[in-house]
Amino acid sequence: MSSQPDHPTLLIPGPVEFDDAVLQSMSHFSESHVGPGFVATFGETLTLLRQLFQTTDSSAQPLVISGSGTLGWDLTAANLVEAGEDVLVLSTGYFGDAFADCFETYGAKVTKITGPIGGRPQLPEIEEALKSKKFKVVTVTHVDTSTGVLSELEKLSELVKRISPETLLVVDGVCSVACEEIQFDKWKIDGVVTASQKAIGCPAGLSISMWSGKAIEVFQARKTPPASYFASFKNWLPIMKNYEAKKPSYFATPSPQLIHALNTALVQILAKPLSERFARHTEVSDRIKKAVTDLGLKQVAVKPEDQAHGMTAIYLPETVKATELLPRLAKSGVVWAGGLHKEIAPKYVRFGHMGVSVTDPNRKDIDKALNALSNGLSELGYQKA
Amino acid sequence: MSSQPDHPTLLIPGPVEFDDAVLQSMSHFSESHVGPGFVATFGETLTLLRQLFQTTDSSAQPLVISGSGTLGWDLTAANLVEAGEDVLVLSTGYFGDAFADCFETYGAKVTKITGPIGGRPQLPEIEEALKSKKFKVVTVTHVDTSTGVLSELEKLSELVKRISPETLLVVDGVCSVACEEIQFDKWKIDGVVTASQKAIGCPAGLSISMWSGKAIEVFQARKTPPASYFASFKNWLPIMKNYEAKKPSYFATPSPQLIHALNTALVQILAKPLSERFARHTEVSDRIKKAVTDLGLKQVAVKPEDQAHGMTAIYLPETVKATELLPRLAKSGVVWAGGLHKEIAPKYVRFGHMGVSVTDPNRKDIDKALNALSNGLSELGYQKA
Numbered sequence: 023m024s025s026q027p028d029h030p031t032l033l034i035p036g037p038v039e040f041d042d043a044v045l046q047s048m049s050h051f052s053e054s055h056v057g058p059g060f061v062a063t064f065g066e067t068l069t070l071l072r073q074l075f076q077t078t079d080s081s082a083q084p085l086v087i088s089g090s091g092t093l094g095w096d097l098t099a100a101n102l103v104e105a106g107e108d109v110l111v112l113s114t115g116y117f118g119d120a121f122a123d124c125f126e127t128y129g130a131k132v133t134k135i136t137g138p139i140g141g142r143p144q145l146p147e148i149e150e151a152l153k154s155k156k157f158k159v160v161t162v163t164h165v166d167t168s169t170g171v172l173s174e175l176e177k178l179s180e181l182v183k184r185i186s187p188e189t190l191l192v193v194d195g196v197c198s199v200a201c202e203e204i205q206f207d208k209w210k211i212d213g214v215v216t217a218s219q220k221a222i223g224c225p226a227g228l229s230i231s232m233w234s235g236k237a238i239e240v241f242q243a244r245k246t247p248p249a250s251y252f253a254s255f256k257n258w259l260p261i262m263k264n265y266e267a268k269k270p271s272y273f274a275t276p277s278p279q280l281i282h283a284l285n286t287a288l289v290q291i292l293a294k295p296l297s298e299r300f301a302r303h304t305e306v307s308d309r310i311k312k313a314v315t316d317l318g319l320k321q322v323a324v325k326p327e328d329q330a331h332g333m334t335a336i337y338l339p340e341t342v343k344a345t346e347l348l349p350r351l352a353k354s355g356v357v358w359a360g361g362l363h364k365e366i367a368p369k370y371v372r373f374g375h376m377g378v379s380v381t382d383p384n385r386k387d388i389d390k391a392l393n394a395l396s397n398g399l400s401e402l403g404y405q406k407a
Numbered sequence: 408m409s410s411q412p413d414h415p416t417l418l419i420p421g422p423v424e425f426d427d428a429v430l431q432s433m434s435h436f437s438e439s440h441v442g443p444g445f446v447a448t449f450g451e452t453l454t455l456l457r458q459l460f461q462t463t464d465s466s467a468q469p470l471v472i473s474g475s476g477t478l479g480w481d482l483t484a485a486n487l488v489e490a491g492e493d494v495l496v497l498s499t500g501y502f503g504d505a506f507a508d509c510f511e512t513y514g515a516k517v518t519k520i521t522g523p524i525g526g527r528p529q530l531p532e533i534e535e536a537l538k539s540k541k542f543k544v545v546t547v548t549h550v551d552t553s554t555g556v557l558s559e560l561e562k563l564s565e566l567v568k569r570i571s572p573e574t575l576l577v578v579d580g581v582c583s584v585a586c587e588e589i590q591f592d593k594w595k596i597d598g599v600v601t602a603s604q605k606a607i608g609c610p611a612g613l614s615i616s617m618w619s620g621k622a623i624e625v626f627q628a629r630k631t632p633p634a635s636y637f638a639s640f641k642n643w644l645p646i647m648k649n650y651e652a653k654k655p656s657y658f659a660t661p662s663p664q665l666i667h668a669l670n671t672a673l674v675q676i677l678a679k680p681l682s683e684r685f686a687r688h689t690e691v692s693d694r695i696k697k698a699v700t701d702l703g704l705k706q707v708a709v710k711p712e713d714q715a716h717g718m719t720a721i722y723l724p725e726t727v728k729a730t731e732l733l734p735r736l737a738k739s740g741v742v743w744a745g746g747l748h749k750e751i752a753p754k755y756v757r758f759g760h761m762g763v764s765v766t767d768p769n770r771k772d773i774d775k776a777l778n779a780l781s782n783g784l785s786e787l788g789y790q791k792a
Binding site (some may be wrong): 026027029032037041050052054059087088095100247252273275277279280 | 411414417419421422424428431433434435436437438439440441442473474475476477478480481484485508509512513520602604609611612614616631634635636637638639657658659660661662663665668710742744745
């Protein structure tokens with residue numbers, strides 16, 4: 023049924039498997055980046071992103087820039103913070119730690135609260151930190167791709183707004199946008215940074231972000247110029263406003279092919295209610311978590327409420343090495359990822375379950391992966407205790 | 408013959424028309440960015456870039472990063488210059504001026520020599536500037552896309568190395584790499600920054616650059632950390648070395664589809680001697696320039712030796728407006744670009760002639776464009792004086 027050649031099923035926590043129509047959009051014939059056809063496509067794409075982020079506030083602004091998810095950290099650090107200002111980073115793994123490194127590159131003073139491995143920082147300790155000094159920005163990794171730990175946004179936002187209403191809340195949504203619910207307006211979020219290649223289901227190469235009117239006001243009130251050129255709001259905000267108004271505009275050349283693919287992916291996502299999409303990811307995730315538990319395995323994310331719905335990080339039995347299991351999965355046509363959190367890297371593997379592998383009822387990717395896991399463990403001599 | 412649907416022929420100075428096989432590579436099925444298949448493709452692509460830049464010096468390092476050509480300026484400014492250091496920017500149009508803006512964002516002290524509109528800064532004035540103070544970096548826009556002015560690199564490099572041997576020479580090759588000769592080693596160039604969507608013939612979305620061992624030494628001798636996170640040599644150099652050594656490595660997720668397309672484009676380019684490719688671009692450019700002159704029109708780039716070979720910026724007759732001519736060309740199925748240099752923008756148009764439109768003998772793009780120009784001008788009442 024697929025127009026793609028036979029290939030191993032990619033079930034890592036990003037990039038994910040892509041829909042045929044999305045991949046076909048990647049081959050779009052060449053267009054001028056300022057011609058009416060592409061300008062309309064880009065403008066529509068930005069408007070679709072507002073729906074994905076559940077924002078109707080016209081002061082909010084989506085950005086789509088050639089780059090990777092990492093560029094979203096530079097957008098945050100170079101535009102919303104000035105050298106010497108304090109930021110609070112809530113870390114649940116590798117990506118929270120790296121976001122802190124990015125802030126330090128731009129001269130911010132970072133306070134970091136790190137959850138225990140497999141857990142998240144708790145609200146009381148966050149409250150204490152918020153009361154200790156004035157933070158310009160609080161960041162949280164919605165799902166840390168290294169651990170599969172899910173953070174809770176709504177209560178965190180309530181806390182931040184209650185204790186420190188001027189502080190901006192910026193969410194790293196690289197591994198959560200389009201598979202975990204994010205209500206940008208209702209939860210009073212000031213920024214979400216993400217990438218194309220995970221639950222959005224478009225090939226890698228795009229930094230996608232959404233910024234509140236308040237975040238943009240904070241940017242505009244800077245005393246110093248933005249600390250990056252390529253990642254400067256000053257350079258990009260007018261461009262994105264123009265594209266969405268269907269006016270040609272130029273700062274740096276966008277990628278028409280990637281934008282077409284993103285457009286196709288967003289049209290597919292938004293053809294059904296988002297609530298169904300999130301529920302489907304939860305349902306499949308629950309089934310995966312149960313299968314993992316039934317095999318006698320533990321997850322890196324300890325508590326059920328801390329477990330992401332688009333990926334599962336699974337501790338291996340002590341007798342099984344990742345370097346033995348992953349090749350067996352590959353022989354079964356399933357690609358998983360090894361561990362990334364440096365303190366536990368060899369002890370676990372990561373299974374991504376986002377996008378068409380979860381939502382397309384014609385695909386049997388999840389069953390195939392769970393069977394491959396069960397068979398691989400058996401072949402390596404593992405039996406449930 | 409083409410597998411692409413009928414579409415207007417894109418003859419702007421980038422993006423250009425793309426070969427079918429390159430566009431098909433954009434639809435490559437999803438792969439892990441750290442899996443052996445993709446790692447081999449990326450590694451090979453980096454090695455092919457060494458051939459394109461005519462470098463065999465193993466201390467030189469290519470980088471391929473998701474982004475646009477503009478990101479190359481940040482790579483230069485954030486890694487090779489520290490705040491307060493002097494740089495000399497040679498400007499021949501919009502892009503030279505913007506490179507200077509990028510340096511200022513990172514706190515460099517910019518001295519800019521701007522050529523007259525349609526000309527380039529001359530060696531004696533550059534020599535004078537080089538003698539006036541110590542510059543960390545000299546930059547030159549090889550072809551300024553806004554004016555079609557070509558700069559001369561070999562004599563410039565000789566001058567810089569003679570007067571100020573420690574100064575690095577960085578070339579903005581966005582509109583020149585793969586259509587103008589660049590001998591990275593022989594001409595002692597320290598950096599070339601470019602993008603995928605022009606003469607290289609791969610869709611937009613990749614910042615491509617080459618750095619000399621000396622540039623990397625200067626980076627390593629920094630007193631302060633790199634001034635960008637996403638554009639940091641510290642973050643990217645080990646990753647690129649690992650990919651080229653066929654070892655998986657992670658800083659930020661690359662775009663497998665774009666890298667596959669770049670690989671296809673480079674294999675096509677390098678299947679023939681580069682000298683033939685440059686000669687072909689020169690031959691077609693000469694024919695275009697003669698046709699433009701025969702129509703009684705002048706180019707923005709005044710002197711023949713200052714005229715680029717991958718694009719032509721053409722002054723319109725006084726009686727013809729770009730807003731009238733460009734739609735007529737579009738009706739003939741040809742897309743050209745308007746003016747971009749702010750002082751003369753409404754007075755000229757830009758014709759890009761790079762890549763398959765020039766090198767593929769089956770394509771009649773250039774004839775089609777010249778006929779459309781001639782007919783469009785006639786229809787608008789223009790007659791050669």
